[in-house]
Each structure stands twice: as structure tokens, then as C-alpha cells.
Amino acid sequence: MERIFWLHLKKCAGTSLRDALGDRYFETNRKEPMVFLGLDKSFWNDNLNNYRVPLGIFDYRRSLFAKTYLYTIEEWDSMHKICFVRNPYDRLISAYNYLRVREKKLLFARVLPKKLGFYYFVKLIPQMLATKRNRHFATHVAPIWGDISGENGEILMDEIFRVEDLEKDEVLLKLSLLGFNNIERKNSTRSVNKRKSYYTSKSKALVDVYYAEDIVNLNYSYYD
Numbered sequence: 001m002e003r004i005f006w007l008h009l010k011k012c013a014g015t016s017l018r019d020a021l022g023d024r025y026f027e028t029n030r031k032e033p034m035v036f037l038g039l040d041k042s043f044w045n046d047n048l049n050n051y052r053v054p055l056g057i058f059d060y061r062r063s064l065f066a067k068t069y070l071y072t073i074e075e076w077d078s079m080h081k082i083c084f085v086r087n088p089y090d091r092l093i094s095a096y097n098y099l100r101v102r103e104k105k106l107l108f109a110r111v112l113p114k115k116l117g118f119y120y121f122v123k124l125i126p127q128m129l130a131t132k133r134n135r136h137f138a139t140h141v142a143p144i145w146g147d148i149s150g151e152n153g154e155i156l157m158d159e160i161f162r163v164e165d166l167e168k169d170e171v172l173l174k175l176s177l178l179g180f181n182n183i184e185r186k187n188s189t190r191s192v193n194k195r196k197s198y199y200t201s202k203s204k205a206l207v208d209v210y211y212a213e214d215i216v217n218l219n220y221s222y223y224d
Helices: 014-024 041-048 062-070 073-078 088-099 104-110 114-131 135-141 169-178 201-210 212-217
Strands: 004-007 080-085 159-162
Touching: 004 014, 004 041, 004 062, 041 062, 088 114, 088 135, 088 201, 104 114, 114 135, 114 201, 201 212
Parallel strands: 004 080, 080 159
Antiparallel strands: none
16 A cells, blocks of 8 residues: 555544554654654654644644655655545534633633634634644644645645545545545534534634635535
């Protein structure tokens, strides 16, 4: 099998996919991150996927960082580069439900009505992305497009899969040929399809702006 480069985009079935790759994916000690030069190359992919590893101006441009600084042209071209994306409106609901019980910053979300708590969560996103004071939060809500595209907006992935298609036979067959085995959906949020119970016109309008590139370039819609 050819070598796989898997860019883990948060709240896009990452736990299931990492497990499905098995021994084809080499995990680092994520709680004690190291610089890339201190690791064998086989661990670089996972190090790139570890939110604790700072990349400076490339924090939300990880594919470009990998292509520019980690791998030679020959190494980059020889790898089959893949990622899994998700409808931004559902991805944010999943991130909200995950983060609100783990981040002190979201304490308000536990006591406010669902729609209001979600609205304030969405309003926080630009600040969290800009300051990076909470990398855990920021990487879970960072738009996808910057992470998978190059300087001129070209896609740096060889193949982009949709999380929404993970149960389709033709997708599962293709993934099995790439080395993914026994994919199971884990940590899924039961309410991701209940957008009306989270979104108001105001919160939707914010997402429309913040995630415009994801929505347009990945062909998603609130009304899918």
C-alpha cells in the first residue's frame, strides 16, 4: 500500500479514523509534544495533528506547512494525502457540545438556553482563533479550507472525503483500499442534524461569514 498522509480536521470523525488506520498511523506522546526534528519522520503526521504543537503563522495552514517545511518534493508527491470534511453548521454544533463541558471559557454555555449559549459560543470564535490563548478551543473551530489549501488557493489533498458519506458502501470500499479498516463512528453528537434547535438567524449569519470559504469551496449549505 502507498504511504498515507492523513490530515486530522477536528470534529470530523477523527477518533474513529485514527483507530481504523491502525498500525499504518504512528502516534506520538501527545501530552508531551516534541519538535519535528526530535522525532522520526514516521511520527511527523501525528505531530502535525497534535493541537499542542505550535506552528506560528501556519497554525491553520498545516498542509502548506507540511509541504513547505517537513517533506521533500519527492516525499510529498509520493504520499496519498487525504482528509475528511464536514458540513460547517453541523461541525460547530458538535464542537459546541464537546467544548462546553471541557472548557472553563464556556461555563456560560452550561446555564444559558441552548440557542443563546450556542450564539455566544459562535461569537467567541474570531477572538479565539486570533489570540490562540486556548489552542484546544481554537483548533476545534478553525475553518477547514486554510488547512487543506496552498498559497494560491489550490487544494493540497489528493482526496477529500465527507464525514456525511462514511456509511456509503463505495466510500467504505475506497477507504479499505487505502488501509482504513472497521471504521466506527465515535464521539458523534446525536443532535448534529437538529440545526433548528441550535441556530437563530443571528448565529447562522455569523457562521455564513466565518466559514464562507468552507461553505463555498466544499459545497456545503445550511439547507443540505
